Amino acid sequence: MLSPVAVLLVLYGCLPITRSQLPVASYKATQGSCNAPKPGMLDFVNKAKWDAWNSLGSLSKDEAKKSYVELVNGLILSEAPAKDTASLSTGQKYDTLQVITEDNITKIFLNRPEKKNAITLQMYKEIGLALDEAAKDDNTVITVLTGHGDYFCSGNDLNNFTNIPPEGKEKMASDSAVILEAFVSKFIDFPKPLIAVINGPAVGISVTILGLFDIVYATDRATFHTPFSQLGQSPEGCSSYTFPRVMGLSKAVEVLLFNKLLTAHEACKLGLVTEVFPDATFQKEVWGRLRSYGELPKNSLVFSKQLIRDTEKEKLHAVNVQECERLKERWLSDDCMNAIISFFQKKAKL
Known part of the structure; x- marks a missing residue:
């Protein structure tokens, strides 16, 4: 799971992204700002997800949509075989x-x-x-x-x-x-x-x-x-x-x-x-x-x-x-x- 800082760095193109890191950007793009109650301290998985989502609060839904598409496209291109020239x-x-x-x-x-x-x-x-x-x-x-x-x-x-x-x-x-x-x-x-x-x-x-x-x-x-x-x-x-x-x-x-x-x-x-x-x-x-x-x-x-x-x-x-x-x-x-x-x-x- 990405840290909140890492999530922001990924969305702004400063860190590489892998398949396992896509859900946070996806959720922000489709659901908008964090509006769910914070999970309890012992609910480790959902609390980590909530922290990552909440950390993107200042990023607009439209910006997140654009970022998500760019991220996935970049991942697909990076995994595609090199073009035969x-x-x-x-x-x-x-x-x-x-x-x-x-x-x-x-x-x-x-x-x-x-x-x-x-x-x-x-x-x-x-x-x-x-x-x-x-x-x-x-x-x-x-x-x-x-x-x-x-x-x-x-x-x-x-x-x-x-x-x-x-x-x-x-x-x-x-x-x-x-x-x-x-x-x-x-x-x-x-x-x-x-x-x-x-x-x-x-x-x-x-x-x-x-x-x-x-x-x-x-x-x-x-x-x-x-x-x-x-x-x-x-x-x-x-x-x-x-x-x-x-x-x-x-x-x-x-x-x-x-x-x-x-x-x-x-x-x-x-x-x-x-x-x-x-x-x-x-x-x-x-x-x-x-x-x-x-x-x-x-x-x-x-x-x-x-x-x-x-x-x-x-x-x-x-x-x-x-x-x-x-x-x-x-x-x-x-x-x-x-x-x-x-x-x-x-x-x-x-």
């Missing part, structure tokens, strides 16, 4: 993606399978860069986004919300909103056919952007989940506009507000997914079909997509801006902070 020495352009162009297809693979392809801030930027290059590449007829591993994507990496700059959490929220708006704009403006190959479960932003794709193929093992309310957040990826248009208002509300998880076949029935394939033959069937698409005349596809999509672009950009403004406010809310704390509490217990 071999790709950097070989001059590879992407650290979080694998990008291959062959058969007139640019294939963008989300490449963090050990993290279920959770999207980091770096990943947002790299996906945007890969899309820019595919758009300019004369050898690219169609572009495909898919994932390595069992997941297509598990949504945002919540570590994105713990990297708070010296300017404070308002700066973090503002910068994140700018990154997200730019990321979604890449999909709105992409000029060539854009196809999602959903190789497993998809969560959050990896689901909401699907309304901006031209085709979505999924394995029957895939699921689609947008748990925004559970995380104290709100829709993004233009889904507040595209989902009601694709699946109808009441179904979109069920998915975006009430966290309904869709199976691949349910998503197909609602129009979010184009076609579902058996998992055993998914890769073979889908890539065979995509290779045939790559043989089609590029300019014909580009001009046809313009006719279908261009009338919606202005509206989609306006929706994107509106969604990011709302998210910037949500990221600063108690709802969102409490959800992130809860996530890291569960992760620290593993």
